[in-house]
Amino acid sequence: MSEMTEKKTVFSGVQPSGNLTIGNYLGAIKNFSRFSEEYKTFYCVVDLHAITVRQVPAELRRRTYETLALYMACGLDADKNTLFVQSHVPQHAELGWILDCYTMFGELSRMTQFKDKSAKHSQNINAGLFTYPALMAADILLYQTDIVPVGIDQKQHLELARDVAMRFNQIYSDTFRIPEGYIPTDTMKIMSLAEPTAKMSKSDPNQNAVVYILDSKDDIMRKFKRAVTDSDSVVRYSEDKPGVSNLMTIYRAFTGKSLDEIEREFDGRGYGEFKLAVGEACADGLAPVRAEFDRLIADKAYLEAVMKKGAEDAYHTARKTMSKVRRKIGFVG
Numbered sequence: 001m002s003e004m005t006e007k008k009t010v011f012s013g014v015q016p017s018g019n020l021t022i023g024n025y026l027g028a029i030k031n032f033s034r035f036s037e038e039y040k041t042f043y044c045v046v047d048l049h050a051i052t053v054r055q056v057p058a059e060l061r062r063r064t065y066e067t068l069a070l071y072m073a074c075g076l077d078a079d080k081n082t083l084f085v086q087s088h089v090p091q092h093a094e095l096g097w098i099l100d101c102y103t104m105f106g107e108l109s110r111m112t113q114f115k116d117k118s119a120k121h122s123q124n125i126n127a128g129l130f131t132y133p134a135l136m137a138a139d140i141l142l143y144q145t146d147i148v149p150v151g152i153d154q155k156q157h158l159e160l161a162r163d164v165a166m167r168f169n170q171i172y173s174d175t176f177r178i179p180e181g182y183i184p185t186d187t188m189k190i191m192s193l194a195e196p197t198a199k200m201s202k203s204d205p206n207q208n209a210v211v212y213i214l215d216s217k218d219d220i221m222r223k224f225k226r227a228v229t230d231s232d233s234v235v236r237y238s239e240d241k242p243g244v245s246n247l248m249t250i251y252r253a254f255t256g257k258s259l260d261e262i263e264r265e266f267d268g269r270g271y272g273e274f275k276l277a278v279g280e281a282c283a284d285g286l287a288p289v290r291a292e293f294d295r296l297i298a299d300k301a302y303l304e305a306v307m308k309k310g311a312e313d314a315y316h317t318a319r320k321t322m323s324k325v326r327r328k329i330g331f332v333g
């Protein structure tokens with residue numbers, strides 16, 4: 001890319017609200033580093049989003065460091081990517097409030113994540129949980145983002161961000177770039193190992209349903225051995241075999257083999273062997289991530305330096321957008 005062409009911008013975020021899963025890894029984080037060279041990339045630990053559900057303060061703090069360390073352990077070089085914590089850049093909250101005023105009650109009411117989370121947390125259906133997508137729109141629009149790599153579960157929020165940006169632009173003239181999603185077709189929705197018709201989620205209370213990026217090899221093998229499949233014992237990708245299909249998706253992601261190759265490889269071999277192979281491939285794929293994570297998490301001062309530099313860098317870009325927004329709306333100064 002020539003010096004003269006402006007680099008396109010990538011933004012994505014992960015909530016430090018639980019231990020990260022192979023869903024987060026395969027659906028999002030693993031893809032982040034592919035943009036590092038050619039794009040201006042912002043990868044954020046979205047702690048403001050995390051408090052829409054009650055968090056234990058010490059755990060939130062620990063997970064914020066861990067998520068940043070995982071970003072790097074998954075291949076994001078702090079010199080080539082802006083890695084930062086959302087609450088360190090106050091413009092997120094500022095633009096979040098402003099966009100609340102351009103986001104409709106009806107739009108927010110239709111968000112499936114809001115419906116799911118309010119069913120799960122019926123004692124704490126707070127206003128932040130409801131306006132969450134407007135804050136997410138602010139995250140993206142602050143950086144004049146072109147591309148947002150996410151799993152399919154974030155598609156609805158992303159579409160709302162686009163709608164809000166277009167609405168704002170229409171009222172006040174061009175202010176925000178309209179972002180596009182980057183949703184990996186092969187791994188956009190990794191399913192629970194216990195209930196393969198439901199998404200694998202970091203907040204699932206059933207530990208056997210979820211493989212965490214930092215799980216030990218023993219845990220990974222045990223979880224895959226117990227994974228729910230079906231009664232016919234044929235390794236074949238099919239809508240009516242959600243458990244096996246999900247394992248094939250995971251195996252494909254870690255080995256690079258095609259679904260046809262996988263079907264042939266396990267022809268006549270049964271689920272027991274297949275599950276062991278998936279476990280091995282997953283554990284082998286994650287081993288270097290875990291080793292790098294262990295090294296990084298031990299150096300808190302370094303992580304703090306990374307987040308400080310990242311916040312300064314993000315602030316610089318966010319401030320430019322905010323001054324434009326303030327002027328257009330008619331705020332003084």
Ligand code: TYM
Nearest residue numbers: 012013014015023024027028136139150151188189190200
């Ligand atoms: P979060 O923290 O729930 O998940 C982080 C990323 O992981 C993806 N993901 C999955 N992908 C495939 N299969 C799964 N089972 C799976 N589970 C999670 C998510 O799609 C996401 O890409 N609202 C966002 C965080 C956010 C954000 C943003 C993202 C806040 N502001 C701006 C992009 C841009 C969320 O809750 O992600």
